Amino acid sequence: MKNLFSFVLLLAISTLMFTACSDASKVAEDAAASAQETAEKTVKVVKDQTAQAVNVVNSKGKGYQVGEKAADFKLKNVDGKVVSLGDMKDAKGYIVTFTCNHCPYSVLYEDRLINLHNEMAAKGYPVIAINPNDPKVQPEDSFEGMQERAEEKKFPFVYLFDDNQQVYPLFGATRTPHVFLLDKDMVVQYIGAIDNNAKNPEAVTINYVEDAIMALEKGEKPDPNFTKAIGCSIKTKKI
Amino acid sequence: MIRLLSLFSLLCFLACNTPTPPEVDTEKLPEKTTAATSKIPVVDYNGLAPIFTQKSDTTYVINFWATWCKPCVAELPYFLELHETYKDQKYKFIFVSLDFPKQIEKKLMPFLEKNPLPGEVIVLDDSDSNTWIPAVDPEWSGAIPATMVYNGDRKIFAEKSFHDFTELSDWVETLK
Numbered sequence: 001m002k003n004l005f006s007f008v009l010l011l012a013i014s015t016l017m018f019t020a021c022s023d024a025s026k027v028a029e030d031a032a033a034s035a036q037e038t039a040e041k042t043v044k045v046v047k048d049q050t051a052q053a054v055n056v057v058n059s060k061g062k063g064y065q066v067g068e069k070a071a072d073f074k075l076k077n078v079d080g081k082v083v084s085l086g087d088m089k090d091a092k093g094y095i096v097t098f099t100c101n102h103c104p105y106s107v108l109y110e111d112r113l114i115n116l117h118n119e120m121a122a123k124g125y126p127v128i129a130i131n132p133n134d135p136k137v138q139p140e141d142s143f144e145g146m147q148e149r150a151e152e153k154k155f156p157f158v159y160l161f162d163d164n165q166q167v168y169p170l171f172g173a174t175r176t177p178h179v180f181l182l183d184k185d186m187v188v189q190y191i192g193a194i195d196n197n198a199k200n201p202e203a204v205t206i207n208y209v210e211d212a213i214m215a216l217e218k219g220e221k222p223d224p225n226f227t228k229a230i231g232c233s234i235k236t237k238k239i
Numbered sequence: 240m241i242r243l244l245s246l247f248s249l250l251c252f253l254a255c256n257t258p259t260p261p262e263v264d265t266e267k268l269p270e271k272t273t274a275a276t277s278k279i280p281v282v283d284y285n286g287l288a289p290i291f292t293q294k295s296d297t298t299y300v301i302n303f304w305a306t307w308c309k310p311c312v313a314e315l316p317y318f319l320e321l322h323e324t325y326k327d328q329k330y331k332f333i334f335v336s337l338d339f340p341k342q343i344e345k346k347l348m349p350f351l352e353k354n355p356l357p358g359e360v361i362v363l364d365d366s367d368s369n370t371w372i373p374a375v376d377p378e379w380s381g382a383i384p385a386t387m388v389y390n391g392d393r394k395i396f397a398e399k400s401f402h403d404f405t406e407l408s409d410w411v412e413t414l415k
Contacts, residue, residue, distance in 0.1 A: 103307075104307050137309075174380040174382045175380060175382035178380075192369070193368070193369065196366070196367065197366040198366065199366055227369040228368060228381045229368045229369065229372070230337055230372070230381045230383065231382055231383075232382065233382040234382070235310070
């Protein structure tokens with residue numbers, strides 16, 4: 001049976017090839033057409049696999065701006081305890097970071113986020129990591145997935161789950177990772193990236209969050225107080 | 240058997256005595272399909288910038304995506320459909336990939352081999368995102384997928400996923 005199939009395939013290929021000899025340009029067309037056909041088939045499969053609706057909250061005019069006071073929230077940490085900013089009595093500020101498990105840009109920043117917390121929590125600025133994604137859309141970002149990742153990487157900071165997706169829209173987070181540095185009074189002082197080189201920590205020349213904290217420590221306003229970076233859109237079901 | 244088949248196909252090609260293989264010929268077609276056989280250019284923002292300022296009567300559809308971005312991959316079929324819809328009009332499609340340069344061979348090329356896209360694929364590798372993201376569009380936060388459509392001075396930009404073809408084509412129509 002297998003041999004018969006192979007023979008037919010061979011026959012088909014040879015026919016195609018010999019036709020090619022007579023008309024090279026036609027082959028180009030055929031190849032393009034068949035590539036297109038294959039593409040359509042494959043893309044259809046991709047389409048079916050990812051048919052679940054995915055939505056992105058637009059950044060336009062939504063969420064906290066620098067200078068606005070953030071509302072406190074209560075979210076579940078990977079250890080099962082409910083955490084709110086108000087619980088951290090000694091904090092002089094909060095590095096609220098929307099991040100997740102699946103996004104390559106979040107992964108690129110995991111070690112830097114650990115270092116940032118280790119360095120800054122001692123100064124009164126803990127990292128508050130929040131996963132804003134809906135695991136129904138992005139299964140890797142489930143609460144169990146978060147627990148596993150936190151264990152693997154020994155996250156020294158809280159890793160909270162925005163499971164009703166009510167916190168990230170308040171902040172106006174649009175991507176992961178996306179940092180909102182709050183001061184002691186929960187006023188937003190800086191929004192954006194952790195530093196200026198996602199792909200290569202060695203090539204970083206500006207540590208935006210660190211610099212912003214230094215400015216706050218000196219009683220100054222962070223400059224810049226807003227930066228942009230590539231990240232993964234926040235995954236939510238289509239409304 | 241596979242080896243025999245390959246050998247046979249090779250012989251057929253040699254027998255043809257054609258100077259260029261079909262893949263190269265498709266490159267010369269006006270609407271080229273980027274398959275894994277094409278060389279994928281890797282540019283920084285300065286290298287990419289000219290695609291945003293073409294002064295012609297062609298409408299440019301520029302999609303920012305990456306193979307690691309699930310909603311980006313999910314909406315690609317609608318761009319294929321859009322390309323099909325506008326095939327008789329002056330539309331040019333450019334897919335700006337934010338795949339990591341290290342993963343071009345491992346991830347991007349195999350993806351494009353399975354899912355050829357109806358236009359150019361360019362990899363943008365520029366770490367200075369705080370400079371180039373606002374240059375692409377002041378409204379863009381940097382999340383992908385994101386899409387720009389422009390014709391001369393008229394331009395629309397969306398930082399969002401399209402959930403079906405109608406949503407995409409209705410949005411593209413707003414440029415007119």
